[in-house]
Amino acid sequence: MLKLSKKVEYGLIAIRHMASIESITTAKEISEHYKLPFDLLAKVMQKLSKNKIIASHQGIHGGYKLAKSADSISIMDIIQTIEGHIPGIVQCIDEGLEKCSIHQNCTIRNPLHKIQENLESVFNNLKVSELV
């Protein structure tokens, strides 16, 4: 619980790697350098590419590089891209109050919502350029 997924972890590593070099790089290169499972990493990078966080180039000397500056990419951008949405720390925040079995009687939603906001602001404010 309260863990980042491996996909997000791999995404962060890949982005961090691309931020540290100028030239184009490939999924294979990164997977070998950091010993990450190629297929999974490749998919993560494809998602990052679809969301224009990194730019892809197909073909024999293709690969990826950052599509924008490292200080304009937040950790939140990466999480959101890979997970599809900003995860909520509890279901009623994640999927809405309706799906909550407790509903009216729930006494913890408001305070948890504040924790959620705090967490989100941390991820929003931390940029790839600060990943050092």
Added chain:
Amino acid sequence: MLKLSKKVEYGLIAIRHMASIESITTAKEISEHYKLPFDLLAKVMQKLSKNKIIASHQGIHGGYKLAKSADSISIMDIIQTIEGHIPGIVQCIDEGLEKCSIHQNCTIRNPLHKIQENLESVFNNLKVSELV
């Protein structure tokens, strides 16, 4: 990912409930009031009891109540009690650097550690008395 477990959620609800009433209450009462699975809730309350966060009384008119004041119980206390340890957002923070496949080449551990600390301080500083 980045979710609190149901056990922690149920624990928070139970603690919050006990903080709002003076008298002794039971796992059955809470499970019915909030429609939570009895067995699971009961186990959570047993853990809270073993860690002296709540006090238990067996026997026919037994039950639980807070063992200390609501402003001296942090959310972190509850999470730690129920989960056994403070969870880390990534494995190398949770279980130590040795178990990390990336090791030397890891470039994201330090920044993630800062996020971790931030998260922990939020949970540390939020007390049960503020669960409103």
Added chain:
DNA sequence: AAACTAACGGACTTAAATAGTCGTATTATA
């Protein structure tokens, strides 16, 4: 034009974590 190598993408399998259940023992009280 053919061969090569990289990204692209869907379907699938495996593994791990979480959630929930069941059975039984213990303990205090009316």
Added chain:
DNA sequence: TATAATACGACTATTTAAGTCCGTTAGTTT
């Protein structure tokens, strides 16, 4: 002594995450 509560271990089911496999598409180079 019957009852109603906690205590606790073992088990099952469910869900989520992680990883794999297969084929396709697209630029490059020879």
